Amino acid sequence: MTRSVLTEEEEQAILALPTQEVVLRSRQDYLHIGQKTSYACLVIEGMIGRFGQTSDGTRQITAFHVPGDMADLLSIVRPLGIGGLNALCETVILRVPHSALRAVAARYPAIAEAFWRDCMLDAAILMEWVVNVGRRNAQTRIAHIFCEMSIRSGRDREALQAYAFPITQEQLGDAASLTGVHVNRTLKALRDVVTLTNGMVHIHDWVKLTRIGDFDSTYLVGDTFAERQKPLWAAA
Amino acid sequence: MTRSVLTEEEEQAILALPTQEVVLRSRQDYLHIGQKTSYACLVIEGMIGRFGQTSDGTRQITAFHVPGDMADLLSIVRPLGIGGLNALCETVILRVPHSALRAVAARYPAIAEAFWRDCMLDAAILMEWVVNVGRRNAQTRIAHIFCEMSIRSGRDREALQAYAFPITQEQLGDAASLTGVHVNRTLKALRDVVTLTNGMVHIHDWVKLTRIGDFDSTYLVGDTFAERQKPLWAAA
DNA sequence: CGCGAACTTGACTGTAGTCAACCTGCGTGG
DNA sequence: CCACGCAGGTTGACTACAGTCAAGTTCGCG
Structure with missing residues (x-):
């Protein structure tokens, strides 16, 4: 959540979320392709790869998730079909129930927006990934x-x-x-x-x-506002 | 917005948004790479391509947007660096100011979620795009x-x-x-x-x-709930 | 009628894939 | 403590899919 600017209170609300620690073995599939989930997972240690697959079983990694990343935050609004997740090495994650995330997002609109923005930064990285794989x-x-x-x-x-x-x-x-x-x-x-x-x-x-x-890091910036935009949701 | 289930009132709120029609010539760049925007655009007629570029100028189209798609909805939360948009043929779009979209999203949380989900469906398509370009x-x-x-x-x-x-x-x-x-x-x-x-x-x-x-259409489904989930945001 | 954009085709090239053999280092069990 | 097995890394020879270059052709439009 270093990708958005939040207030003290909002940060506290996030830290107070109920979580469950899970340790994944190296190479363990945490989420299979097409599997539905009702948790989102925060990477604490290690690394997780998101992957897609062709029908002959060839895998294509579409994203790496490092400690601090929410690997499947998008599953909150779209619990099905977000690709598979695989631990690239021994990895520690924190599982957070969708229900709790939805609750905190409902209470703090700025957090909902931060979640959304986090997903959109992943999407920007993914666009660059297409260019990388397709054209270089x-x-x-x-x-x-x-x-x-x-x-x-x-x-x-x-x-x-x-x-x-x-x-x-x-x-x-x-x-x-x-x-x-x-x-x-x-x-x-x-x-x-x-x-x-x-x-x-x-x-x-x-x-x-x-x-x-051929690297230009600008696609990696998160919150593009020098200061936090107020009010974040125009009405409220 | 056929990708989520909304109530009558919510649909009305969306239809009431202030819009401005713009006609793009074929091949016209509507949004340059790295350009900031404060409007989102809904494709009415024609087709828009989102693209990335390598430093030598080679383009890679990362998404097609058909009539009914919001081509740069993600710019609401991340107005910078969403790639470029180019009209693939003569195209009619409706520009909607971010401020109006934010207002309606703030008033109707289900709409905010629908926006977010719409972006996530585009992300799912993008993941499949990586697999397609990379592995087939x-x-x-x-x-x-x-x-x-x-x-x-x-x-x-x-x-x-x-x-x-x-x-x-x-x-x-x-x-x-x-x-x-x-x-x-x-x-x-x-x-x-x-x-x-x-x-x-x-x-x-x-x-x-x-x-x-090698096509399986499941990655294209939007709202995966048979019925609308209530309450959509767990608290409210 | 003439121009230009898009499409078509052929010959040749090159980057990355395939297959196969081998090396290296680490962890396990005898 | 050594031997073995195995995963990961290394190297070479050959192949193939797609790129490049270049010369047409077709078709729509002014």
Whole structure:
């Protein structure tokens, strides 16, 4: 919820939500494709991938969710058919019932809007994902993903040098629409600029990486108002 | 707004919104990439494409918006950076100010939820788009797009046989991440199943088309509740 | 009638996929 | 404590789907 500006009281209301901690094993499917859910999940530790699938079973990762992300917030208004969710490594999540989220959204319109905006930021990331997968070559695609995850992984500056990205080359291929073999070759070619080892990304040259990755971070901004807009809902 | 269930009063409130009709020439950019907007636009006639772009200027269409769609509803909560909008043919739209939409959303929570859900359905379509572009071959991609647009174009059964899809092969390539040349060849190969001529799609064998297109329409359903959920916002 | 946009076709190229073998490092059980 | 198994990573040889370039053709419109 760092994507919107909220008041003290609103933040308290969110922190007071009833939650249930769940630990997912690595590779565990938390939500199957087409499965209905009545909880939303907040990632605490680890990483979750959202995926779609073709009929022959090939998976395509459509989003990564890092700690702090609500991975299936959109299920509040559309509980069915939001794709599958899979833990990319051992992952800790907090399950929050839709009913509680609806209650707090009803009481605080600004929170409802923050939820909505959060979903829309995910949608903006998804649009960029289509461009990435559809229009860029292997090197650029992978470099772009590394850039995006760098920004999203850290509020601190040091994520520009190194951050945790606990995935295998095969999974990176599922995200970039490449085979594991080609990811391997591409990473080798990028060796001087960025490396992925043991679930850690090390960026050796950020400027070069953004250039190779055709990366412009503006699509990642959340609340675009310098100050909070008042009243957030024009009438009330 | 056929994607959610609303009461008579709520429908009236939406119909009473202040609007301004605008006619777009074919190929006209209505919204540039990165441009901020304070209106949302409802497509009345024609077709609008949302697109992203790489730094070398290659476009990638990420969504088609047919009459009845709100093409940039998401701009209400995130007015910046929602990609560009381009009229694919001569198109009539209705511009609605954000302020009016916010007002009606604040007064009728069910409408706010319907807006949000509408955005989430677009997001679900976008996820499928990633899978399509990332994981399927040319024939399957194009067939899939034809299937999706068939369902979205018509509430009536006859859209399963023919519907308006006023785009060029080049534009279809921008959507499917293919070159115009390859679209042309692929359409030739699909000739017995589906044809695109003069902005009309004619489907000669729907079953075969869905099979080639690896198409399952469940991701297109909007309001998944058989009846309207009451109360829609749990508290109120 | 003539222009231009869209479509069509052919020949050649290139990026990424496929298949297959092999290496490396880690955790488990004998 | 070592041996084994296995997941993940690495490399090479070959293939194929789609891109590129270039030269037509068709058709609608002024």
